[in-house]
Amino acid sequence: MKYHVFTRVNAGDDLIHAGTVQADSDRLARIYAYRTYDEEDWEFIGVVREENLLEVKTEAIAGGYPQ
Amino acid sequence: MNAEAETGWPEAAVDYVQAIADTKLLLGQRYGEWMLKGPHLEDNISGASNAQDEIGQVRQLFRLLKQQGVDEEWLESERAPEEYANAPTLDEEAENWPTFVVQAALTDRTAWLLLDAIDHDDFTGMVQKMGEDEYFHLEHQDGRLETLAESQPDAVEAALERYFPQILTFIGPATYDQASDPLVNAGFTDRSVADIRGALHEHYVELFASTDVSVPPLDGDVPDPDQWDAKRRRTDDGHVEASVVDQLQGVSNKEYVIE
Numbered sequence: 001m002k003y004h005v006f007t008r009v010n011a012g013d014d015l016i017h018a019g020t021v022q023a024d025s026d027r028l029a030r031i032y033a034y035r036t037y038d039e040e041d042w043e044f045i046g047v048v049r050e051e052n053l054l055e056v057k058t059e060a061i062a063g064g065y066p067q
Numbered sequence: 068m069n070a071e072a073e074t075g076w077p078e079a080a081v082d083y084v085q086a087i088a089d090t091k092l093l094l095g096q097r098y099g100e101w102m103l104k105g106p107h108l109e110d111n112i113s114g115a116s117n118a119q120d121e122i123g124q125v126r127q128l129f130r131l132l133k134q135q136g137v138d139e140e141w142l143e144s145e146r147a148p149e150e151y152a153n154a155p156t157l158d159e160e161a162e163n164w165p166t167f168v169v170q171a172a173l174t175d176r177t178a179w180l181l182l183d184a185i186d187h188d189d190f191t192g193m194v195q196k197m198g199e200d201e202y203f204h205l206e207h208q209d210g211r212l213e214t215l216a217e218s219q220p221d222a223v224e225a226a227l228e229r230y231f232p233q234i235l236t237f238i239g240p241a242t243y244d245q246a247s248d249p250l251v252n253a254g255f256t257d258r259s260v261a262d263i264r265g266a267l268h269e270h271y272v273e274l275f276a277s278t279d280v281s282v283p284p285l286d287g288d289v290p291d292p293d294q295w296d297a298k299r300r301r302t303d304d305g306h307v308e309a310s311v312v313d314q315l316q317g318v319s320n321k322e323y324v325i326e
Contacts (some may be wrong), residue, residue, distance in 0.1 A: 021109050031203055032109035033114050054068035 001031040002050040077253040088128035093157040095121035120134040120200040148306040154237040169226035172208035184258035216278035232252040240292035
């Protein structure tokens, strides 16, 4: 599975997309993310399964038209 | 503060730490051998980090051993293979990925349990830092074992049957309980060999509880206390290959050593 890795240096900052890891489980994804992207003193590092990302689409709405 | 802190450790404690340090030295070697052969790039990166951690920990443990009078030249570069006190699980390179993961997991966790059992001021702080490293090693291995138990249970079980008696032998005899363990009695450790054996076994029974993998029983007769050599923590004279020792000692690249 593909996981996206998000990090921030300071509490309160927006998360930045650091990269991705391939892992067979959430447990492994956490370890791989830490090991692969541990080049900064991150205040936060987290992973999200790619399948859990919600795609944002422009869709037709009543009274309007698609972009 | 332990009374031995300023006057030196008990002799058995030097052997105990030597065995942990040599095991970590060989763990670094085995991680290094696999860091370009794992199934994912991420496994390789983690393996390389683990190798680096282990070698760093060895430097610290060797420093303490030198303070206890262990000869630096012998420690670093003059030992024969049969003088290394590494866990027997590491004598040979594993032949495939599932076997390697079991080999590394059992050995790394055991080395950590033995290290964490030390109750001595010389190790305070240092062991806590090592524990931060070890969290990532052990989580990686357990995560890998969980997935391998699903995909290749037979291979995992075969490796457990091969390595579990070896690692029990390295930990020590079941007869070394809280009342009789010499290092507990000396105040150097606060957890007996018998307790560490139980903790290791319990961990893997729980890890594999919902899988098809069976963990070998905690055999109280392994190792035979009458045959057990406390210095090398074995019952036989097995050892790592001479070619591996040459790599550990930098023999083949000695001409490039910066004096």
